[in-house]
Amino acid sequence: MLVRTILALALVGSAFAGGAARAEETGCDYDVRVTDRQGIKVAADVTCVGEVGGFVAHPGVVPYVTRFEDAGGRALTRDESSWLMPDSPKRSSVHYEVDLGAFAASGARGVAAAGRSFMPLAQTWLFRPAPVDLPLRIRIINESDQGVATGFASADGVIRLTARQLAFAGYTAFGTFDRRRIEMAGTDGAPAAIDLVQLDGRTALGPDRIATWVGRAGEAMARYFNGYPAERSLVVILPMPGRDSVPFGRVIPGGGITMMVQVGEQADRTALLNDWVLVHEMVHTAMPFLSDNGSWLMEGLATYVEPIVRARAGWIAPEAVWAEFARGMPRGIEAMTRLGMRRAGFGAIYWGGALFALITDIEMRQRTDGQRGIEDCLRAVRRDGGTGDRRWTTAEFIAACDRAIGGNTMAENAETYYLNGGPVDLDRLWADLGVVQQGERFVTRADAPLARIREAIIWGRPGIPKPAPIPFD
Numbered sequence: 001m002l003v004r005t006i007l008a009l010a011l012v013g014s015a016f017a018g019g020a021a022r023a024e025e026t027g028c029d030y031d032v033r034v035t036d037r038q039g040i041k042v043a044a045d046v047t048c049v050g051e052v053g054g055f056v057a058h059p060g061v062v063p064y065v066t067r068f069e070d071a072g073g074r075a076l077t078r079d080e081s082s083w084l085m086p087d088s089p090k091r092s093s094v095h096y097e098v099d100l101g102a103f104a105a106s107g108a109r110g111v112a113a114a115g116r117s118f119m120p121l122a123q124t125w126l127f128r129p130a131p132v133d134l135p136l137r138i139r140i141i142n143e144s145d146q147g148v149a150t151g152f153a154s155a156d157g158v159i160r161l162t163a164r165q166l167a168f169a170g171y172t173a174f175g176t177f178d179r180r181r182i183e184m185a186g187t188d189g190a191p192a193a194i195d196l197v198q199l200d201g202r203t204a205l206g207p208d209r210i211a212t213w214v215g216r217a218g219e220a221m222a223r224y225f226n227g228y229p230a231e232r233s234l235v236v237i238l239p240m241p242g243r244d245s246v247p248f249g250r251v252i253p254g255g256g257i258t259m260m261v262q263v264g265e266q267a268d269r270t271a272l273l274n275d276w277v278l279v280h281e282m283v284h285t286a287m288p289f290l291s292d293n294g295s296w297l298m299e300g301l302a303t304y305v306e307p308i309v310r311a312r313a314g315w316i317a318p319e320a321v322w323a324e325f326a327r328g329m330p331r332g333i334e335a336m337t338r339l340g341m342r343r344a345g346f347g348a349i350y351w352g353g354a355l356f357a358l359i360t361d362i363e364m365r366q367r368t369d370g371q372r373g374i375e376d377c378l379r380a381v382r383r384d385g386g387t388g389d390r391r392w393t394t395a396e397f398i399a400a401c402d403r404a405i406g407g408n409t410m411a412e413n414a415e416t417y418y419l420n421g422g423p424v425d426l427d428r429l430w431a432d433l434g435v436v437q438q439g440e441r442f443v444t445r446a447d448a449p450l451a452r453i454r455e456a457i458i459w460g461r462p463g464i465p466k467p468a469p470i471p472f473d
């Protein structure tokens with residue numbers, strides 16, 4: 001039990017371990033060989049300097065770990081999904097092997113497969129040393145005829161991560177897949193690129209048009225964020241047999257941003273034009289992961305910003321954004337007014353958080369005579385180093401945001417709506433914004449008190465010309 005507790009400690013507060021006394025060579029060197037004799041397999045030699053109590057794997061892969069031994073060839077004892085090093089040596093070498101192909105074929109948790117390719121989570125093949133947060137230097141030696149695509153940044157063929165980053169690291173693609181790079185203008189003149197991987201499987205539109213879709217979504221994001229906000233990311237398209245939409249997406253940020261987007265094999269142009277998942281996930285890649293119960297703010301901002309990005313690109317009408325808000329935000333009203341966002345349930349973090357973002361955006365624009373709003377806050381957070389591969393506290397995020405606007409708008413609203421909830425009069429809000437329901441439709445009124453702010457939310461600060469639509473195809 002103690003060992004398990006010690007291993008668990010690797011995730012918290014271990015930044016002090018080692019401290020200033022850390023020697024140059026402290027850390028673990030990984031040589032990871034990928035082979036494909038009878039399916040894709042991984043064999044890793046790991047040499048560590050620094051006390052290591054064991055190695056932690058994703059629970060789902062445990063049955064597919066075919067070897068785990070020390071330098072003397074002795075098998076290590078396993079405790080659930082950890083392999084233990086007796087006496088926590090200061091120097092250690094281990095060797096492990098994983099039958100990744102069999103793991104992928106099993107359909108176990110931690111991996112998704114499509115045709116001759118699959119995408120496992122990092123912890124199913126890169127096992128993390130514990131308990132300390134050691135620096136890791138990882139070399140991947142691909143001896144197979146298959147592709148390997150990771151979201152990790154590497155220099156001179158070496159991926160540098162910490163054990164803590166590895167604990168939150170995302171997807172890698174293995175096997176036969178379509179791979180291409182989409183280059184874009186990043187923020188503040190820097191270049192940005194999406195490494196797009198389409199796993200093996202049929203999509204009605206085919207890889208070229210799927211790639212165009214991802215690139216166009218990137219352009220739409222760049223318009224809102226003043227450049228594509230993720231300097232580098234791996235986007236993996238997972239074809240979904242029998243589906244005709246974009247059912248699901250997910251971003252995992254540790255050590256490099258990776259995104260998974262499921263695309264139905266029958267999804268047509270209309271399905272992609274109507275899709276919100278891809279842009280929603282891209283918004284996640286634009287901001288740091290808020291590690292301290294900040295899901296309500298991350299999901300709220302993604303839910304709020306996504307339709308605005310698509311409207312500013314010219315793909316949906318502004319009225320459709322307001323209709324979506326007017327229909328969705330009541331789902332967050334109880335959390336925002338009675339419970340506090342800290343007690344919000346699964347659905348309410350999205351729409352309660354989006355309502356929080358709308359109220360805050362309006363107040364920021366009122367406070368700055370329409371000159372600054374949520375988009376300026378998000379751009380500033382990114383400039384302050386709050387990129388998609390970072391973990392910040394919610395308070396750090398809010399402070400950076402408010403600094404960009406001037407004042408304490410977001411902090412004050414967070415204080416009110418996070419703890420216990422506060423007053424929100426939705427009917428009044430829509431009336432002030434000039435969002436009016438007429439039967440099944442929503443229309444907007446030019447003479448409403450907040451009409452100017454409503455326009456600024458969609459199009460940016462007053463006075464700048466409305467941009468031309470971004471072509472979708």
Ligand SMILES: [Zn+2]
Nearest residue numbers: 280284299302
């Ligand atoms: Zn989300």
